[in-house]
Amino acid sequence: TELLRLGETVAVYDLVVETMLAARERTLVRAQDQLAPLAGAYLAELTGGRYTSTKVDSDLNVLVVAPDSPEGAVEPGRLSKGTQAQLYLALRLALMDLLFPSTRPPLFLDDPFVKFDDGRRKAALQLCQRIARHRQVILFTCSTEYDQWGQVIFMPVPGPLPMPTPGRA
16 A cells, blocks of 8 residues: 555656656747847947847847847857846846736836947946836946936045944954
8 A cells, every 4th residue: 555655656756757847848938039129129228239039049048139149149149248238137127017907016126228329328328217117227337428318426435434443342
């Protein structure tokens, strides 16, 4: 009877694994189909039309469609550091759209444009302004270059910390 019980337990585990793998596959395929066009649209906006679409496989690996490439698409590692940063920003924005279709949580960005050239930085800031019509965009930066693009909140610079007095705890 113990062997029969163990056999039933294994059958249950097999069914659970099969169900989970099927659910994963359905979820990834749906995400794959929706993520590629959304990310491609953001990437086109960020790159001024240089790159206009992405491909996403069933494991969510991303390729950038590059008409001048012999393969027709390139892996992110073959792109410049700036274009990689733009791709990853496009993917984050696309994921936010997919994960939050009806709610609009704030978008926090920590100096994401440091590797962008001037034209693409301007395109990214215009995109952020467009996104800010529907969700709060918070950009953390040490640069004053972005001051004219939004409402600036300056963080106070702390003064020196007081020195402890010897013998006092």
